[in-house]
Amino acid sequence: MPRGVPFLSLVSQLSSVRKDTEAAIQRVIRSGRFILGEEVAGFEKEYASFNDVRYCVGTANGMDALTIALKTLGIGVGDEVIVPANTCVPTWAAVSAVGANIRPVDADDETYNIDPTKIEAAITPRTKAIVPVHLYGQACDMSAIQTIAQRHRLQIVEDNAQAHGATHQGKLTGTFGAINATSFYPTKNLGALGDAGAITTNNATLFKKAMALRNYGSLKRDDFSEIGINSRLDELQAAILRPRLRLLHAWTKERQSLAKSYWSELSGVGDLILPAIGQGSSHVFHLFVVRSRKRDKLKQFLAARQIETLVHYPTPPFRQKAYEHLGFKSNNFPVASAIASTALSLPLWPGMRPSQQAQVIENVVKFFHP
Numbered sequence: 001m002p003r004g005v006p007f008l009s010l011v012s013q014l015s016s017v018r019k020d021t022e023a024a025i026q027r028v029i030r031s032g033r034f035i036l037g038e039e040v041a042g043f044e045k046e047y048a049s050f051n052d053v054r055y056c057v058g059t060a061n062g063m064d065a066l067t068i069a070l071k072t073l074g075i076g077v078g079d080e081v082i083v084p085a086n087t088c089v090p091t092w093a094a095v096s097a098v099g100a101n102i103r104p105v106d107a108d109d110e111t112y113n114i115d116p117t118k119i120e121a122a123i124t125p126r127t128k129a130i131v132p133v134h135l136y137g138q139a140c141d142m143s144a145i146q147t148i149a150q151r152h153r154l155q156i157v158e159d160n161a162q163a164h165g166a167t168h169q170g171k172l173t174g175t176f177g178a179i180n181a182t183s184f185y186p187t188k189n190l191g192a193l194g195d196a197g198a199i200t201t202n203n204a205t206l207f208k209k210a211m212a213l214r215n216y217g218s219l220k221r222d223d224f225s226e227i228g229i230n231s232r233l234d235e236l237q238a239a240i241l242r243p244r245l246r247l248l249h250a251w252t253k254e255r256q257s258l259a260k261s262y263w264s265e266l267s268g269v270g271d272l273i274l275p276a277i278g279q280g281s282s283h284v285f286h287l288f289v290v291r292s293r294k295r296d297k298l299k300q301f302l303a304a305r306q307i308e309t310l311v312h313y314p315t316p317p318f319r320q321k322a323y324e325h326l327g328f329k330s331n332n333f334p335v336a337s338a339i340a341s342t343a344l345s346l347p348l349w350p351g352m353r354p355s356q357q358a359q360v361i362e363n364v365v366k367f368f369h370p
């Protein structure tokens, strides 16, 4: 009797960095320095280098990174920010947190990312920025988005929480916007052992402002240049992230190779739609999202065989109670609504065994061709 397949397991990832993780924790304990010490500074330098930017600012989590990035650009009450209709709530919540108004744009039917051809219709004289989300791990069509942003003098703030290391036309996500945000939530492609996030930028002025904003508005002891918040990256999490960052490329390759196997084994099965890669974009497979009109039945069928799947996301932000006051209906965003009712994320993680993936494939095929 097979043991079933979880949606995701962090066990093998943890075991591949266990020694370094334990050494990192010991190092922090021995240092006696727990806030904004050498580990945070070291990780920031290493992540900036990984992401090919001049500056990185560690933050407490991804939503704060987005919020601080928007604040750094001076975006606030009365401004409008364009966000994808198809994303998880924190992207929207960050815009709300700075007091700006949300202007959602529907998804592209092939890549599931924001549809650049629908952005201009959402721009008004109050629009200040676009927040593209590289959803599920695939880079957005950043060249199209940049063209629109330049034409309308809008800022870009990337939400790179799901796509560390993805590229568009060879350029890394997290480098297109003036200032960008990412998350190291434990299940992200680069994950900490708790909450963590970061901002990336090439602009020295924005960097300094973001550094101040994450630390009550202070860059120097007893000197407050901004009204900030407390959203520092924890010294322990920074130390834990450093050895993981060194393995990220290898982990991404594993994700991509698992995706390839799903592709070759599941194409043409039932009415399944497999992920499509947009022109010029790369995909780091934070999630392997398939679509089917029989999604709910397929999910149940797999669950009955101890195969865990998830839906990203069953209720898009525009259908959440929190955003009820905006008055959106499903037919305002038909593509995002269709994705919400047909998408299913299959198990995929670095360290997933071929036998586990074979079990998923076998049962998906069995569902459609009993």
Ligand SMILES: *Cc1c(COP(=O)(O)O)cnc(C)c1O
Pocket (backbone or CB within 6 Å): 061, 062, 063, 064, 087, 088, 090, 091, 133, 159, 161, 162, 182, 183, 184, 185, 195, 196, 197
């Ligand atoms: C995870 C995630 C966030 C939020 O990150 P946290 O670290 O949980 O605050 C924001 N946007 C996207 C697209 C995410 O996947």
